[in-house]
Amino acid sequence: MDNNHLRWGILSTAKIGVEKVIPAMQQGQYSKITAIASRDPERAREVAQSLNIKEAYGSYEELLASPEVDAIYNPLPNHLHVSWSIKALQAGKHVLCEKPLGLNLEDARKLASEASKHPDLNVMEAFMYRHHPRWVRARELVKEGAVGKVQTIRSFFSYYNDDPDNIRNKPGIGGGGLMDIGCYCISVPRFLFDEEPDSVFGTMEMDPELGIDRLTSGILAFPGGTATFTCATQLAPHQSVRILGTEGKMEIAMPFNAPVDTPTTILLTRGDQQQEIRFEPCNQYTAQGDLFSKAVLDGDSVPTPLNDALANMKTIDAVVQSHNEGCWVDID
Incomplete structure (x- = not known):
């Protein structure tokens, strides 16, 4: 993280990320997409090249281990939201997770519990509207x-x-x-x-x-x-x-x-x-990414607190x- 940009990694080459969220965040003032991961290394390289992303990884674990990533965007299928967001927190990354946060309240609370152990990291549900x-x-x-x-x-x-x-x-x-x-x-x-x-x-x-x-x-x-x-x-x-x-x-x-x-x-x-x-x-999507990024850069709270996602x-x-x-x- 530098003084001007939050460095983002994208977990997966999901359609919503590739077609909407990544291009939008790349237009932002405070967001910089530095890495993308796929379980298919060739697919990761292909998307990285097409979207001008510096790093491509053949596993999510590799991306989470990267020192060039400050925050991750998680557009994985719903049943993978909680588990990979928890892994991201444990790797020291901020998390923007697609909605809904989990499969149910019990599932979402697992993420909230992990987040409570990392008060210096932010987790937000991606209700972009x-x-x-x-x-x-x-x-x-x-x-x-x-x-x-x-x-x-x-x-x-x-x-x-x-x-x-x-x-x-x-x-x-x-x-x-x-x-x-x-x-x-x-x-x-x-x-x-x-x-x-x-x-x-x-x-x-x-x-x-x-x-x-x-x-x-x-x-x-x-x-x-x-x-x-x-x-x-x-x-x-x-x-x-x-x-x-x-x-x-x-x-x-x-x-x-x-x-x-x-x-x-x-x-x-x-x-x-x-x-x-x-x-x-x-x-x-540009607005969402920039608001999240600027909050982290400024040391402020993200726009939507995690308890809002639990209530939903x-x-x-x-x-x-x-x-x-x-x-x-x-x-x-």
């Missing part, structure tokens, strides 16, 4: 009372993927709609209400062949209001969030995968007055429990 200026402003508008008192938040996130070989469709390694995209729909109202739900109700439609939830809907009861969501992996692609209050509403189109090359908007309505709030193009995981578990038991589940 939270760092987009549009979402930062949306939260500010809620706090300012732009729509009055928020009463309910509605989230929807879907895509179509029934490929049995896709990792998102493998139940044993954390596949399914709730884990892959429903976690966003749970994160959003927690972010906007700035509190945790008291109880939840969830229902899941399981794919009879794949064994994963292909459509999940839920209700979250917060002290200050309610939130409803639906996520699905075998529906036409769609994303939306609506925030409804006593005096108005806000609508956010493409809330999670905001385009990087066109402006984005918040549509704010109060009575018969409608205002479109525009934001210049922004890559939320706790709510995900409650939705699953509710479906299994067919009733509302209280969250301690």
Whole structure:
């Protein structure tokens, strides 16, 4: 680590990293990608060459041992999030881990326990949407009372993927709609209400062949209001969030995968007055990487604390429990 950049290593050549996160972080002011690892050495070298990354390693262990790496980005499949993030901490590296943090709360707590042994290292769950200026402003508008008192938040996130070989469709390694995209729909109202739900109700439609939830809907009861969501992996692609209050509403189109090359908007309505709030193009992965990197360089806390990831995981578990038991589940 120098005074200007945090040096990053990437665990695996996962598609999200190669196509989205790495190129975005390379555009950042404070992030420098210095190494990438794959269990296939040739694949690591190929990606390193194509993305102009200095070091390529044929194992994750080699990357973690590198003195040229200060922090790792972990985009591995869900069931490998905790184990390799723990190994990264034990190797003295900061960790940015893809969502969801673990397979369940018990799994995620293992990482939190290890993190507590390394107070000088940071661990953050990679909910990149939270760092987009549009979402930062949306939260500010809620706090300012732009729509009055928020009463309910509605989230929807879907895509179509029934490929049995896709990792998102493998139940044993954390596949399914709730884990892959429903976690966003749970994160959003927690972010906007700035509190945790008291109880939840969830229902899941399981794919009879794949064994994963292909459509999940839920209700979250917060002290200050309610939130409803639906996520699905075998529906036409769609994303939306609506925030409804006593005096108005806000609508956010493409809330999670905001385009990087066109402006984005918040549509704010109060009575018969409608205002479109525009934001210049922004890559939320660049913002996320730079915010994390600058926090480490400055000796500050990262934007999202680890306990936020545990709370999100706790709510995900409650939705699953509710479906299994067919009733509302209280969250301690």
